[in-house]
Amino acid sequence: MRKSFIVLFFLFSARLFAQNLNPEYFDKIVFNSDFKSSRDLKLWPIANDEDEIMIISNGQYLIERKNNTKDRFIFPNWQNPYPNYELSVNLTLEKLVFPYQVAGVCFQFNSSLTDGLILEFNKSKQFRIRKINENGIISYLTGSTPNNSWKKCNYLLMKGELNDLNILVNGNKIEIYINNYFIYSFENESNFNLRNFGLFVGKSSQITFQKIQLLVNHKEYGKYDYLLSIKDVKEPEVTADTNTQKNDVKKEADTLTEKPNQTTGSSDNKELTEALALIVRLKKDLSTKEKELETQKQLLEKCKNDNLSLNAFIESNLDNKTLNRITELEKENNKLKDQLQKLKTENATLQDFKTFYLNQNKDKDIINFLYDELKKLEEKNASLSRQVEMLQNQLKNLKK
Known part of the structure; x- marks a missing residue:
């Protein structure tokens, strides 16, 4: 019992000390999309073509990427004016079944949506964080190469269960939680313009989102409203700059145009x-x-x-x-x-x-008539009987 208590104490302590930002600090919702209202149809793109399917239905945003050569960045038709925020996302990952299939969210993007961070998950309960710059060059914040940048996360739910993802940003400090468990923290370059967020779906991958919220501290609410604007959704182009990338980074950039059956x-x-x-x-x-x-x-x-x-x-x-x-x-x-x-x-x-x-016998009763006729027949029969008897006697005499 004492050993169990000690183990629990150290686990709790590790989580406590790893957490520098307080999630309760962000207490005011400034962006809410639950995919149940007509407003969501204005916030997010809808598509059904040879490259992808993007459908909002029954409180879900289903995104299926058919294109097997290019990843997809999806940004809402809304710009985030707040530099400090909590991004809360509900997502389901059961459709990630092959090693090349990845999906997640993107955050800390600039206003032109060409420079930012990508948090992605795969079927092996792993995550990694990539950074893309304006030239399309890829680098890794969770490792140095495409392979060693994947980090294990046993808190991820894969069998059709809903995952709660929370990304806390305060200045240059960033912390990530999955299903209320702290999984990673790092410091990013402090850039006032890196604040936009969106969704990420890898080539030939599929993911479902159910709720997306952005929260800020109530003291900062309304402070940056003058920066709010409606924009057209853009998708950043990912290209490789072979003159400036290192070998391992170049390989990852090249994989962005590879077919999904190619792995590294x-x-x-x-x-x-x-x-x-x-x-x-x-x-x-x-x-x-x-x-x-x-x-x-x-x-x-x-x-x-x-x-x-x-x-x-x-x-x-x-x-x-x-x-x-x-x-x-x-x-x-x-x-x-x-x-x-x-x-x-x-x-x-x-x-x-x-x-x-x-x-x-017109006047005689039929019964009397029949009686008389019967008597006549009887008399006739008696006469015939006598004649027969006489003939028999004569026959006897002749035989003698």
């Missing part, structure tokens, strides 16, 4: 190798998926053929059942026709009997 340094080469290996694996996976897709297509075609055969079988069986049913119905129809014919014959007989009855 062993660490970058290692990351590039890993990226290429990942691409090879993805190609293999893609080939496997294509084979699986082809197999699925063949199975689908087989299912279609089976379905056609099944439909033909069903139609065939349906036709046979229909024919059998038709045959049965025809038999029933013929049977009904026979019955109808019998009924017609019986009806004709009854009609003849009715006619005979009406002609012979």
